[in-house]
Amino acid sequence: MVVRDPLAEPSDLIRSVSRALRVLESVGRAPKGLTVKQIARRCELTVATTYHLVRTLAYEGYVIRREDGTYIVGLEIADRYRELVGAFRGPPAVGESLRRAVLDTGYSHYLGRFVGGQVAITAATEGPRSPYLEDLVPGFDEGAHATALGKTLLATLTTEQRLRYLRESGMRPFTTGTLTTTEAFEADLAAGERRGMQLELGQYRPGVACAAVLVSADKDVERRVALACALPASEMMTSARVVRAKLLATARGIADYLVDDT
Template sequence: MSVQLVHVEAPLPAPFDAMTHDADIAGESTEYIAGAQRRPSTNAASRMIAVLDTFGGPLGVLGVSDVALAAGVPKSTAHRMLGILLAQRYIERVGNRYRLASRVFELGSHVSGLRRLRDIATPYMTELHRETLSTVHLAVLDGPDVLYVEKIFGHGGPPCPTTVGGRNRAHATALGKALLSRTSVDLVHGLTHDGRLDKTTPNTVGSVSALLVQLSRARDEGFATETAECRPGLSCVAAPILDWNTGRPIAAISVSTSAGHVNSARFRQRVHNASQLLSDRLTSSHALC
């Protein structure tokens, strides 16, 4: 079973003990522009990647000045590289601005590991949506973030402004907490340099020490919850999808609904059941190898 999908290379830790480790530490409006804090690139290849990466945020359509600022390159360099990407069909022009084009979508569809994960999980997600009538997400851990791999929703649930391929900070989401509860304490401490965590909303957990308490509980209970930490008015319950052979997380599945509803035992049990079925399926079939 390949677990590189979640980008976690640390060895599986012992169960969290929040008292022992107390020394330090769902939408487009909370997803951020990729590259906004990027350092200046030093060669042509890295500058080109930096320019392309700027389109990974929620804004989607960017001008030359936006790209230059986010990529950390001179405006003239951004203009020249945008011209190359335009000629190769990686971006397209919208007036005097640019957005990603179909060639990027085509390439992204060939990310085999994530595609297989999504294809295997979709029937389980569809059934979970039918049972709960709420938005269902599938995500993997990527650095300090969760990366959304699939999303299933209907007409009746509350708006949940997340996007497939979008990101949110792992510590602010139930998906991220479910995944982090099965990773190393060192990785959790690596989310910050000073013991504080970025707050997406006033309710977002603000310190690693408080996060570790939540992760310890999530590991014991088999699921994680959050209320209005990622998006005001929304709550979420998530459970990790595990490789039973190693205990490592492959992905996480969640249900998002109006704040307050997520504490229902019905929601928690159905999400947990779906994660167990997917763990069985992925471990037994070695489907992502």
């Protein structure tokens, strides 16, 4: 859930739009559905105001009224999500590059970059030889400190910027192997720089490894792109050099497509 800073509220804030979005967020967090009264209570709105907002959202397709009178998220949300994923991923050739990498290796591949100052997964293509990671889908990556993708992007920041990011995001221990101190994290990044590839072994999920390389090192933070793949930790132990070579080859191709798209 987004935590809004009341001091940053714009002077020209449109209250009705803000309330409608709060309603949509509340419905989205309740997969079993909510009645108008429940939505009103959660959003701290009057029932009458909530009723008008819900009717408008239903008309536009963003919520659906079920026979029992509860509301759930509508299909328009899925359409907006697909558009967001497409915008994140970039030109079609980028998606094709990921699919070719998956066919070649069998491993799931991911792209990521900074969005609004936060590490975000921007594209994901599943591979049959990789463990399924339900959290690694396009969207914000809350485990940037525990994934190779996140490490690769964070390594492009200055030390001060990186420490501020970790301080604000926290260093949640996903497994017993997760790095939870900035000292350990900085040492791990340095090892990755020497290796030419950031790695994590069981830091995000037990028995799963992830490797990542930088695709684009643009001066603009939000144009920096990283490529990663996930595989069983046991395979990473024996195939790290091959994984690195294939990641770098795929990254070079993607970089060319990103340049052509600018």
